[in-house]
Each structure stands twice: as C-alpha cells, then as structure tokens.
Amino acid sequence: MELRKYGNTDMELSVLGFGGAEIGFQQAIPEQVEKLLGSALDAGLNVIDTAECYNISEELIGKTVSHRRDEYYLFTKCGHASGLELPDWDPAMLEQSIDRSLQRLKTDYVDVIHLHSCSEELLRRGEVIQVLQRAKEKGKTRYIGYSGDHKAALYAVQCGAFDSLETSINIADQEAIDLTIPEATKRGMGVVVKRPIANAAWKTGEKPENAYAHTYWERLIALNYEFLRADIRESIGTALRFTLSIPGVHSAIVGTANPDRWIENAKLLDAGLLPELMYNSIRARWKEVSGNDWIGQG
Template identity: 25%
Template sequence: MQYELLGSSDLRVSRVCLGTMTFGIQNTQQDANEQLDWALDQGINFIDTAEMYPIPPNEQTYADTERFIGNWLAANPQKRQDIVLMTKIAGSGIRYIREGSEISAATIEQAIDASLQRLQTDYIDVYQLHWPNRTSPHFAKHWPWRTNPRNTDVAKERAGMRDIVQGIGKAIDSGKIRHWGLSDDTPWGIHTYLNLCEELGVPKPVSIQNEFSLLHAKDWPYLIETCAFEDVAYLPWSPLATGMLSGKYLNDERPKGSRWTFVQRQGLFRNTETAHEATARYVEVAQRARITPSQLALAWVNLVPGVTSTIIGGTTLEQLKENVQAFDMTLSDDTLRQIQQVMKRYPMPF
C-alpha cells in the first residue's frame, strides 16, 4: 500500500480510503467489522464516514454508520491510533438533522459532540463540511442554468463561512478535531476558506472530497489544480459513479440489493442513455486490458495527478477486494489512449 501526506497536515494516509456509507443498510455490523478488519490488514489506514450515513439517508437509520464504526472501535480500542478517521456534518435540507439548519459554529459544536459519542472516540482526525450552505454545482447541478451565481448574496455567504471557520477553530483548540476539510465545494469555496483561515488565524482545510470518475471528470483540471497549488488533498468519491462503471446496470439490470434498487435522495440522475453508452465502451476497454471494469475505472482515477486518496467501498468483501487490487495495477499506454478516446466522445455523459 502506498501512502501520501494529507494536504498540509502531518497525516500519512493510504492511497485507498475505505468509504462506509453502506454500513447500516446494505451492510450489517458483522459486514462492517469484516471490512474494517480486512482493510487494516491490507494497510488501509484511512476511513471516511458521515453523520448522514448510511445512504440513502432516512430518519430510521440516521447516523447508524457512525454507530457501527463506534462499536468496532469499542471492540478494538488499540486500533484507533492506527487509523485516520474522517466524518462530516450534514448541511441544510434534512429536517430530522437539527431541523434542517445550515452549517454554523453552533451546529458544528452540536454535531461534533454527537459524532464523538457515536464513534466512541475522543477525537476526529478530519472533520468535513458535507456540502456548502449555498447551492453548488454538484449532484447534476453542473449543467448550464442549474445554478445562478447572481442569486447568491456573497457578503452573507462570506459571513456564514467566517462563522463556520470560527467554529472549526474552537473545535481544533478543544482537541475534539485535529484537522478539517470540505466536500462538494468549488475553487471559490476553497479560496474563500483559505482567506478566512488566514484572516482568523485558524488552520486551513487539509482536504476536499468531490465526486470524480470516468463519467464525471469536471474537476480536472481546474479544481484539482487549485488543490495541488494550495496543498489541499483531493479525495474522489464515487469513482465508480455509484457502481455504474462496474457495468452491472447495463441493459437496465438492477442486481438485487444494489444501490440503484433503493430510492435515492437526489434521484438516479446518473441514469442517462449517454452514460450507459460510455460505460459500455469502458467495459470493452477493460475486457481488452483483461481487468474488470471497476478496476479500470479505479486504476485510472489513481493515476490522475493531484489525487491523494480515492474513497471506495463495497457491499461485499469480495467487491472490496476486487476494487483494492486496482491500486496495484498499471494501465498501459494503449489502454490509456482508448480511455481518452471514450472520454472525448462522452465528456459529460450525466
């Protein structure tokens, strides 16, 4: 397993980050224990979760993923020092989470205390903002006319972000969190937080995690360049496009228990004709390379300059093993050329 520094922090994290959003719906506590144990045995020391998980979110299972991880930590207290644990505060819009309130210094304090209790730990290594308070171009809102920057009160947004930074600074000073990061944000968001941190004397964010895959490469090069130049770790999530790039949803297939058989909060916006056409071409490229489609997609993301660690998961241990193998694979120049041809033909398939 290879390791990288996490942005400007002193944390060395594995190039593979174990995503846990299936713990609590698609995976039982026993499944979670097996995945966590196996991941650490492979040298994976980077674990990502969120208070909102499992996915799809609902009031009945709210925060169960953190509880599963907390139960595992309680049974294995000696392993806490071996992992870098990340979690996230949910933003506005979910009524059963702090009545749908926006992220603020006050809600950060509430959310951190609750996460620490569920995770059964004294500190969180990296605490992340799950999404901005403003509308950002993520979750299919990257298309023209889906957002309008003129609708944002920039002064009000900056004031809210200043309050957030002050709340983060307080949490760091208390020792409850060691570092912090962003998620589903933009170059403007990154730079505004960097400026506010300098102004307020608060440590800057060390990472950002955004959706990034062969089907959704909009962050390359612009946002990833920002991360590389500003020493902010870039952490792709959903590198298989919610499993689509495995090929399992081709021809309208819906394998039993797969993610697309559950109602999604944002809908199946990735389920487009063009995305299926692109996926079929990537499956063909993988077949010629004699690797699985999932391994092709993950090996490609791992090669992208500026990517620090890729967040992956699996509903079965077998899937997780297959996916982790991708990070030891080298794609040939011919395979990379074929991938580039498909990307040029389908640059924004969903």
C-alpha cells in the same frame, strides 16, 4: 498498499479508503462490519470516511474498530441535523453534531471534519467555517475540509480555509480534474475522491434501480467507453485505476457492506496506474462528449 502523502498534512493515506455510507444505510450488523473493517485494516487500509447522516454508520464504526483507533485516519462530515432539533447548517447544530459524531465513533478526535456539500452562499457567510475552525482549536479535529463539487467546491478551495477536499471524480464525472484539483494541489490540500467507480452504474447492462446512479448511467451511454464491455471486474479495475491515476488525487473512498469486497477492490490495484495512452483516451473521450451541464455530482 501504496501510501500517498495527504497534501500539507502529516498524514500518509492508503490509496484505497473505506466509505461508510453503505454499512449505515443498509443497517449492517456489527459482526459483519467488524469482519469488513478488520480485514481491511489488516490488509493495509488506513482511512475510514463517514458522515453524520449515514444512518448508523458512525455508531457501527465506533463499536467495531474504535479499539484500533491508532491504526487508521478517521474522516467524518457535518451539516445535516439528522435528528437534532436545530435546522441544517445552524452553527449551534454543527457544534452539537460534531460532539455527537465523536461520541458515536468512540473517539476524542477525528483527523478531518468536512463540511458536507455546503452551498457557496453559506461558505461565503463564514459562520460554518468558523465552527470547524473552533473545533480544530479545541482538538476535536486535526484538520478541516470541504466535501462537495462544482462551483462551491472551487470557492472552498480558493478561500484558503481548508486543509482537505473531498470531491467526486470518476470515468463519468471529470469536471473536478480541471476545475478544482489543480487549485487544490497548488494550495497543498489533500484530495480524497468519493464515487471513484461511478457507482459501477454499468455493471448489470441496464439502468440501475437506484436513482442515485442514473446520471452516471446516462453519461456512460453517451461516452460508450470500449473497456466497459470487458468482464465486470476488469472494467471496475480500469475505472478505479483511472481515478487513482489523476494527478493530485491521494485516496479513493469505496463503500461496501460486503466483507469480501474491499479486499477484492484492493487486488484490482495490483496492476498499478493506467498506462498513459489509456488514461489519455478516457480523458479525450470525456472532452469530446461531455456537455456544459455535466457538472460534478454530489
């Protein structure tokens, strides 16, 4: 699998990474996760992304692949108390949360800790950034980053404190292509993309049951991309290749609890990047249809 140098860091990330939300929220069993992550690592995946609030995700990752820790880069996020007694974003809580994440993941350090969709107001106050900087000084993380979208993400990029940006980009969510990615690239930041296939909101042909994908469904109705009328695997492949064709993007995080799905997604990239004509047509359609309120989705 193709590797891309992650900004000014010393990491080279696989273009397709694993997102740990689904295994946590679906409460996957360890045997299922061991097969899923083991086969992904064997196939060349080298980045695993999770968060403190993804239910049992961190624990599952720690139980199943911590013995292969030198084979992958490990990203997690902090900001939500998720069972700790202090309130969200309290600096003392953040420190406790980082230590809890390391315990759950069965590791002494992570490669990146991202602030988890922190508001611009909190970023400007500075205390939450200082917590991550102290964690870096203590060796609990090698790099620090911001995970989020829209104006808060732009401030995070421009403030100069972070090594990494995790943000939403896909065929239905293109604000970051103009707003934050060029700024991040100029500053040598690594960029990892969440929701790279827009939650495949079109896959059933009907509005998804999960409200998390409703905004994308509504946007895709308006965008009316012709390629979404193709076979579902082909259309997902086109969507994923679009995201990875965006200049400045280093890796796309795809979440699944299906042990075979990551390998299937990796095969979709065999065709390489999108042809320039198709990429430009998707961008042009977005610019033609999108409204000012079509901001990045967390």
